[in-house]
Amino acid sequence: QKEVEQNSGPLSVPEGAIASLNCTYSDRGSQSFFWYRQYSGKSPELIMSIYSNGDKEDGRFTAQLNKASQYVSLLIRDSQPSDSATYLCAVNLISGGYNKLIFGAGTRLAVHP
Amino acid sequence: DGGITQSPKYLFRKEGQNVTLSCEQNLNHDAMYWYRQDPGQGLRLIYYSQIVNDFQKGDIAEGYSVSREKKESFPLTVTSAQKNPTAFYLCASSILGYNQPQHFGDGTRLSIL
Numbered sequence: 001q002k003e004v005e006q007n008s009g010p011l012s013v014p015e016g017a018i019a020s021l022n023c024t025y026s027d028r029g030s031q032s033f034f035w036y037r038q039y040s041g042k043s044p045e046l047i048m049s050i051y052s053n054g055d056k057e058d059g060r061f062t063a064q065l066n067k068a069s070q071y072v073s074l075l076i077r078d079s080q081p082s083d084s085a086t087y088l089c090a091v092n093l094i095s096g097g098y099n100k101l102i103f104g105a106g107t108r109l110a111v112h113p
Numbered sequence: 114d115g116g117i118t119q120s121p122k123y124l125f126r127k128e129g130q131n132v133t134l135s136c137e138q139n140l141n142h143d144a145m146y147w148y149r150q151d152p153g154q155g156l157r158l159i160y161y162s163q164i165v166n167d168f169q170k171g172d173i174a175e176g177y178s179v180s181r182e183k184k185e186s187f188p189l190t191v192t193s194a195q196k197n198p199t200a201f202y203l204c205a206s207s208i209l210g211y212n213q214p215q216h217f218g219d220g221t222r223l224s225i226l
Contacts, residue, residue, distance in 0.1 A: 008153070032212045043203055043217040044156070051212055088155065092211050098161070098169055099211045103148075105155040 003027060004091050006104035013111055019076040021107050023089030026070065032092040033065055033072045038106065039085045048074060079111045115140045119204050119218035125226045126191065126198060134189045134221045136204035145187035146205040146215060149173060156203065162187055163209060191223065199224050 005024050013019045021035075032051055036044035050056045050063040050072065062075040072091075076083055086106040093100050117138045126132045138145065144163045148156040158171030162181040176195025181187055187206075191198045201222050205215040 004155075032214075034214050043220045046214050046216065049212075049214055090215075094211060096169075098163065099144075099209075100158060100161065100171070101146075101215055103156040105153070 003093070003102045004089055004104040006087075006089050006107045008105060009108040010110045011107055013079050013109070015079060015081060015111055015113050017079050017111075019079045019083065019109055019111070021074040021076075021087050021089075021109065023072045023074075023091075023104055024070055025072070025089075025091040025102075027091070027093055027102075028067075028070065030091045030093060033063070034090040034101070035061075035063060035074045036088040036090060036103075037085045038088055044088055076109075079109075081111050081113055084109055084111050117204060117206055117216060117218035119202075119221050121221060122219065124221055124223045126223060127226050129193045131190055131192050132198075132223070134191070134202055134204075134223070136187045136189065136218060137185055138187075138204075138206045138218075139185060140206055140216070141184075142206035142216075143184070143209045144207045144213075144215075145181070146207075147171075147177070147179065147187070147189045148203040148205065150201040150203060150220075159189065159202075 035048040038044045048063040060077045064073045088106045089104040090101045120135045146161040147159040160179040162168035178190045204218045207213045207215040
């Protein structure tokens with residue numbers, strides 16, 4: 001089983017709609033969860049972090065965390081064509097006293113006008 | 114401006130050649146990381162370091178080497194033992210701590226001549 005799983009997509013949504021991106025993880029000890037946006041040919045950019053169960057909102061973005069279900073999601077409201085990118089879910093893993101981030105393969109989002 | 118600088122942006126390697134990718138940060142971060150990204154895939158951890166003169170192997174360290182002689186610098190050498198080096202290489206840094214996100218440089222794209 002992969003440690004962090006995401007649907008590869010593409011997820012296609014019309015402009016103005018809500019895009020919902022999902023991620024599951026395998027390590028019940030994980031405490032920190034991050035969403036990165038990566039445009040084609042560019043490096044990942046941090047857009048959200050979440051540490052507690054529930055919702056965290058930042059502008060058009062809402063991250064949702066459910067540790068019991070080992071599930072984290074990202075909602076993008078009023079989607080814009082500029083949101084078209086690959087979204088990477090990252091989860092921390094503590095191994096041998098060292099903290100690492102494990103990344104999912106990413107979900108490609110396409111917002112069409 | 115604080116940030117992470119990777120150079121060069123593009124690099125070509127001949128058969129049997131070692132090449133070194135540079136990563137410098139002025140964010141005063143203790144932790145630094147190297148990732149490899151292949152098309153359509155997530156980030157895979159090559160090496161990481163949490164303190165000067167100490168570094169740990171990640172999931173795909175074979176064929177790579179690193180050094181951490183200064184806090185600001187974490188160069189990656191792709192050796193001739195790495196038979197499939199063509200990929201997008203990303204350097205990241207973070208403050209120490211399980212809840213700290215990683216921030217990325219712009220990446221180096223390595224190809225075989």
